[in-house]
Every structure is written in structure tokens, then in C-alpha cells.
Amino acid sequence: MALLVVLETLAPLERAVFVLGEVFGYTHPEIAEILGRRPAAIRQLAHRAREHVRARRPRYQADPRLRRQVTERFVAAVSGGDLPALLRLLAPEVTLWADGGGKAPAAGRRPVHGRDRVARLLTLGATRSRQSLGVRYRQVNGDPAALLFAGDSPFAVIVLDLTPDGEQVCGIYTVTNPDKLSRVN
Numbered sequence: 001m002a003l004l005v006v007l008e009t010l011a012p013l014e015r016a017v018f019v020l021g022e023v024f025g026y027t028h029p030e031i032a033e034i035l036g037r038r039p040a041a042i043r044q045l046a047h048r049a050r051e052h053v054r055a056r057r058p059r060y061q062a063d064p065r066l067r068r069q070v071t072e073r074f075v076a077a078v079s080g081g082d083l084p085a086l087l088r089l090l091a092p093e094v095t096l097w098a099d100g101g102g103k104a105p106a107a108g109r110r111p112v113h114g115r116d117r118v119a120r121l122l123t124l125g126a127t128r129s130r131q132s133l134g135v136r137y138r139q140v141n142g143d144p145a146a147l148l149f150a151g152d153s154p155f156a157v158i159v160l161d162l163t164p165d166g167e168q169v170c171g172i173y174t175v176t177n178p179d180k181l182s183r184v185n
Contacts (some may be wrong), residue, residue: 017051101177
């Protein structure tokens with residue numbers, strides 16, 4: 001999911017060059033032919049795309065215990081409708097990425113940026129959710145995560161990124177797409 005988030009930040013042509021070169025192993029001349037560009041232009045686009053991807057990689061990894069504690073406080077604030085606590089947890093530049101796959105509740109097609117907008121969306125979603133959700137804390141792809149369940153069925157997975165000091169949430173990744181949740185148990 002993190003790679004998809006990074007790829008969304010690239011320009012469409014950079015994304016195509018990056019995926020064709022780094023994922024599928026095409027050479028610059030082959031990519032140039034596919035995209036109808038000159039090889040020199042493709043080399044420049046590939047260089048820029050790799051730099052963009054490198055720049056967006058996390059430079060640190062918060063302690064997993066701290067991430068779990070922040071995740072628990074985050075879920076409690078959202079589910080309890082505690083807007084002041086939620087605002088304290090969210091960094092001013094927080095971004096929410098949600099993947100509902102068009103089949104489940106999500107923030108929409110684009111990421112939501114900013115503390116106030118993210119908090120408003122999360123509290124609105126929590127008040128609209130009429131069903132009682134159970135929470136289990138597990139590792140998902142190596143990261144501490146909150147798994148939300150409606151009865152025995154998975155409803156969502158939430159993973160948080162923290163600021164370098166570990167005090168606030170700077171990234172929220174949610175998956176509510178039922179197809180992607182089918183293997184969660």
C-alpha cells in the first residue's frame with residue numbers, strides 16, 4: 001500500500017516510466033518506444049521518478065510499542081467521538097489515504113490532507129457508522145495495526161505513521177475494500 005501511495009504522488013508519465021523500468025524491467029530505449037518519447041527524456045524521467053520515490057521513503061521507524069499505543073489512543077478518540085483528543089494526536093500536515101475500492105466506505109478517490117479536514121472526516125464517519133465495531137490490535141505487513149470487525153467480519157484495517165518524535169500521527173492508511181479484507185482473520 002505504501003508503494004501505491006508513493007506512486008500516486010508521481011506525475012502520470014513518471015509513474016509509467018518508473019513502473020515499466022523498476023517493476024517490469026524494461027530498458028530506457030524500450031520504454032521510449034512504448035511511450036513515444038526519446039530515450040534521453042525517458043532516462044531523465046526515470047531519474048526524477050526514482051528521486052521522488054526515494055524522497056518519500058520514511059527516514060525513521062518509530063518503536064512498535066509506541067506505534068501501538070498511539071494506534072490505541074487514535075482508535076479510542078475516533079470511536080469515542082473525542083475531537084479534542086483526536087486533534088491533539090493528528091499532526092497539522094496529516095494525510096489520510098483510504099481504500100474502499102468503490103465497494104465500501106472510504107474517504108474518496110484522493111487523499112485527505114490537513115488536521116481539521118481529516119478529523120472532521122473521521123468523526124463524521126464514526127457517527128454515521130451505526131454498527132458496533134470490535135477492535136483487535138495486530139501486526140499487518142509488519143506494522144502495528146487496528147483491525148475493525150463487524151461481528152466476525154473484517155470491516156477495516158488501519159495503519160498509522162508517526163512524526164519523527166513519535167508524538168503525532170502524520171499518515172493514516174485505511175483499507176475497507178471487502179475484497180482486500182477477505183484474508184484477514
